[in-house]
Amino acid sequence: MEFTAPNAQILTFDRKNHSNETLLKLYESLILPRRIEEKMLILLRQGRISKWFSGWGQEAISIGAVNALQEDEFILPMHRNLGIFTGRNLPLEKLFAQFQGKKSGFTKGRDRSFHFGSIEHHTVGMISHLGPQLAIADGIGLAHKLSKEKKVTLVFSGDGASSEGDFHEGLNVAAVWKLPVIFVVEHNGYGLSTPSEEQFAFKYFTEKGPGYGMEAVRVQGNNVLDVYDTILKLAQDIRENPRPVLVEAITFRMRGHEEASGTKYVPKHLMEEWAQLDPVDNYEAYLESIGVLDAATKESLNHKVKTAINERLEIAFAEEAITPNLEEELADVYAAFSQKVISPEGPNTEKRFIDAISDGLRQSMEKYPNLILMGQDIGEYGGVFKITDGFKAQFGGDRVRNTPLCESAIIGAGLGLSIKGYKAMVEMQFADFVSVGFNQIVNNLAKIHYRWGQQADVVIRMPTGAGTAAGPFHSQSNEAWFFHTPGLKIVYPSNPRDAKGLLNAALEDPNPYLYFEHKLLYRSISGPVPDGYYTIEVGKAALAQEGTQVSIITYGMGVHWAIKAVEEMGISADILDLRTLLPWDQEAVATTVKKTGKVIFLQEDTLTGGIGAEICAWISEHCFKDLDAPVMREGSLDTPVPFAPNLEKQFLPTERFKVKLKELLEF
Structure with a gap:
């Protein structure tokens, strides 16, 4: 023809x-x-x-x-x-x-x-x-x-x-x-x-x-x-x-x-x-x-x-x-934004992790009439995890939009909304599915401001993580895929208070965000969360626990694993919760390393090429004189996430982490 x-x-x-x-x-x-x-x-x-x-x-x-x-x-x-x-x-x-x-x-x-x-x-x-x-x-x-x-x-x-x-x-x-x-x-x-x-x-x-x-x-x-x-x-x-x-x-x-x-x-x-x-x-x-x-x-x-x-x-x-102007090149990677942290006012209420996310999203919808939510089944159904339950009734179908099964188009549509002055939140049904929209994130959202000064006011929510015996396509920790991409910002809360404050902060910022939320934490943990609107400082880590013997640097589910491990082993440890992965808090990392002289990085993601590798390399380069032992790290096995519970338990790093932590303390 x-x-x-x-x-x-x-x-x-x-x-x-x-x-x-x-x-x-x-x-x-x-x-x-x-x-x-x-x-x-x-x-x-x-x-x-x-x-x-x-x-x-x-x-x-x-x-x-x-x-x-x-x-x-x-x-x-x-x-x-x-x-x-x-x-x-x-x-x-x-x-x-x-x-x-x-x-x-x-x-x-x-x-x-x-x-x-x-x-x-x-x-x-x-x-x-x-x-x-x-x-x-x-x-x-x-x-x-x-x-x-x-x-x-x-x-x-x-x-x-x-x-x-x-x-x-x-x-x-x-x-x-x-x-x-x-x-x-x-x-x-x-x-x-x-x-x-x-x-x-x-x-x-x-x-x-x-x-x-x-x-x-x-x-x-x-x-x-x-x-x-x-x-x-x-x-x-x-x-x-x-x-x-x-x-x-x-x-x-x-x-x-x-x-x-x-x-x-x-x-x-x-x-x-x-x-x-x-x-x-x-x-x-x-x-x-x-x-x-x-x-x-x-x-x-x-x-x-x-x-x-x-x-x-x-x-x-x-x-x-x-x-070439180095300062200008680096500055133009992101749209100019100076965060003004909003402190919480009023009482706290005990909230589950999932409810804190929903609460923050609802308040951001009230704060920003130009915020549009898009995702599969997020309308009447409320999303597969019910984060947006009741949102369509409150905000209407124009702003809470069920989408066809097409991650790439919806992320791209979010960018189109941003070009017209809207804010967009895109919910991945599972973080694993973001691979179908990968190009839009790493080549459009991440690069558009650096290329021609257009902000990408899009937040992508990513239900992530293993521990639910959901197998290789519903359990991946894929934050490292994006950690390597200039122009993106990545947050990963470990507790309900941070979950709400970081989501609100991400939605305020006109730059593209990946917001990782661990599925296993949704209904398994709760804590005091301010009822009013507030934000958490992006790029600022927090000590989840203070100690003197060793520094454990981690994020997400790793925070809870670390707390449990040091309690079981009777260890006095600094547990540094990164909270923000991109940009990550170099000052907080340097401070805890200098304090204890021994450091181990814990991640749920597979070990090779993970975020821990970058931060451990940075510590070795910039904090070598403060170290009393080799910098160590532990993560999940370098395999896909298996389905059977016993295989998944072996895949995850919790037991290997304890062994390596003991080795580090004895060095």
Whole structure:
């Protein structure tokens, strides 16, 4: 099933009732990205830029779409959508600085090409993983719907990227929630060098729409008027009747995936056929044929465009190469936030761990009307652990949202909500399931502020841990997966008071959080918890117990294991509860090490590559002179978590920890 060009050898345009002014505006808008491409290809050959992703032959899709939407409606473009950025009037010198990795670019030299966004221009750029931005569009669309704004969001996908699970999740969520999102698939026949017939077993994407319960429309993507009219009409309708629509734009990429790839894998006749359907040349010829574009106007517009390109390029080239600033690089990993710890007022009530979490979440919902909760079964059912029991009745279905089984899309939607000024809490049914949304966390949430200054105001709650004989897919301790990722913050409370205060603190902070809550603690421990709203200082450890013989550094369930072990063994120990894993409290660690001279790290996570390895290495490097014995650590076996209770008991570190603790004391 070769991707063939339409039978017509020329494009057929219909001006309908568009004025000459509109037709010429589209022309000027269309030639700008083409002329930039022409210039960039010259600069690439000259070695003045390092890489270029071409949209040559596909410009009409971007230009038709960007001109059809209102200026304050978000567009989420891809590699081939230079016209979106130029159509949104981003300063060309800043855009060119971005391409060159200069400081004045949108990412301060931290990312390439179109991997950026600009809230001012209502654009949100892609990451190299392609599919995740569809879910971000869902979140923006949800924000419009919640705010009762009559707005449309438009997001692009290539036909190759449609093979990713994020494509399915993004469309499915939009359909289920009736979100005002236009999904534009640029069907250009190839994913890099892989032709369509090796990507999917259908001919047109319009076959997919009905399967999701949404409309699907096919347009000739090289016909700027066809694209413009289609998007214009859809957007007007969707603003009044919110729902998603799938638009398939048939087109062809006339150059390589990126210039180094070339096009030798494309049959020659295909290149020749599609060259006849060039979107710029054909539209230009049409305007000339109907007397809208004369030679003088054509020359004038092209001169204007080329002059602007050359002038702005000189500005970008004149800028000096970036001088690295260590302080600025580190500071930009997180959105600026100075926590003001809120002390508890009023009485305390004895609460279970689970009730403290629920209490904090409820009070945060009352404090922040823009906080949206999302997760599987969190509505009427109250979540599998009943954390949100009664929340939907209190706060309504708009704010307490049951979701389809699609962790990636819901995390991405949380980021989309954040872009529109909302806060989002996403509940993982079990921490194990977060692997399905891993990319959104480590590549979108964690990096977006560092890349282009956009905060990710999202908290992901993670019911975690073993001890319930739930086997390898409901018992993992996976906090170390994320501990290695700059841009995230991780908290892991061990008691009800901290559970409420740390959750409230995480929800206040505009940075992305992973909030780990041990399932076995939910109903097994209780303690005095302030009834009022309060927060715990993030990044501050606490001594769960004080002693003189040894320092035990731990967190979560490890705190309870340590307390029990020292009691059974008659040991006087400092038990330092980290509480926050990222950033962790180096000062508190150094203080306890200096106090006792002997230290052991205890974690429930498997031993190799765990958080204990990093902190023990730090102690050896920075506190060596204070040590009276080797730094030790203990964790679970380096196996998956087994199901049978006796196997799980062997897997967990409690007995091995006692042996190692005795060894350390006797050193």
